[in-house]
Amino acid sequence: DAKTTQPNSMESNEEEPVHLPCNHSTISGTDYIHWYRQLPSQGPEYVIHGLTSNVNNRMASLAIAEDRKSSTLILHRATLRDAAVYYCILRGGTNAGKSTFGDGTTLTVKP
Amino acid sequence: GAVVSQHPSWVICKSGTSVKIECRSLDFQATTMFWYRQFPKQSLMLMATSNEGSKATYEQGVEKDKFLINHASLTLSTLTVTSAHPEDSSFYICSAPGTSGDQPNTGELFFGEGSRLTVL
Numbered sequence: 256d257a258k259t260t261q262p263n264s265m266e267s268n269e270e271e272p273v274h275l276p277c278n279h280s281t282i283s284g285t286d287y288i289h290w291y292r293q294l295p296s297q298g299p300e301y302v303i304h305g306l307t308s309n310v311n312n313r314m315a316s317l318a319i320a321e322d323r324k325s326s327t328l329i330l331h332r333a334t335l336r337d338a339a340v341y342y343c344i345l346r347g348g349t350n351a352g353k354s355t356f357g358d359g360t361t362l363t364v365k366p
Numbered sequence: 367g368a369v370v371s372q373h374p375s376w377v378i379c380k381s382g383t384s385v386k387i388e389c390r391s392l393d394f395q396a397t398t399m400f401w402y403r404q405f406p407k408q409s410l411m412l413m414a415t416s417n418e419g420s421k422a423t424y425e426q427g428v429e430k431d432k433f434l435i436n437h438a439s440l441t442l443s444t445l446t447v448t449s450a451h452p453e454d455s456s457f458y459i460c461s462a463p464g465t466s467g468d469q470p471n472t473g474e475l476f477f478g479e480g481s482r483l484t485v486l
Contacts, residue, residue: 287472289475291477296457298372298479299410299461304473304474342409352400352463353412
């Protein structure tokens with residue numbers, strides 16, 4: 256499995272932008288970059304995903320490096336409800352859709 | 367969006383008994399579902415891939431006779447923890463790939479709410 260690495264933790268102030276990085280240097284050409292977040296005692300929640308181009312949705316933006324070896328999840332204005340563990344994973348057709356979850360980044364949002 | 371539901375949300379059982387956890391895709395069909403376990407303060411660990419109409423494929427180190435998976439229909443997969451012991455206490459989560467738009471192996475994953483198992 257292609258692996259991802261993320262910082263263990265990050266802090267942000269409320270209403271400020273947050274940039275969560277992810278490295279995936281062994282990504283293959285068919286792997287999509289996915290981001291999920293998980294609140295305590297809940298299942299993960301989908302945030303965004305992309306292949307090559309930057310992506311935007313109502314929750315966040317995903318910036319993908321030109322060589323695709325890294326990506327950044329951007330929360331434009333962090334709220335207290337955005338405090339969660341954020342996971343960056345790869346999903347591709349070469350591994351039957353299975354994905355390995357790394358340790359993720361615990362985002363703390365300060366009021 | 368698509369919804370995946372797990373039942374029960376939490377369960378307490380005695381050591382040596384078996385516990386069944388259900389994972390349902392409520393508004394879409396899922397030929398594949400994934401089962402994970404998560405210990406406190408740790409990440410999700412993939413246990414197995416559940417395949418509708420065929421045997422599940424287990425990750426290395428996961429005992430298939432201990433964790434029985436049945437995917438009897440396109441909307442239901444079950445995980446049975448047999449002869450549960452305290453070390454099996456964990457948070458069990460299932461997910462299913464969506465079917466609209468993206469290919470199932472590359473598109474969005476929908477996760478259940480999780481089932482917390484406590485074995486006394």
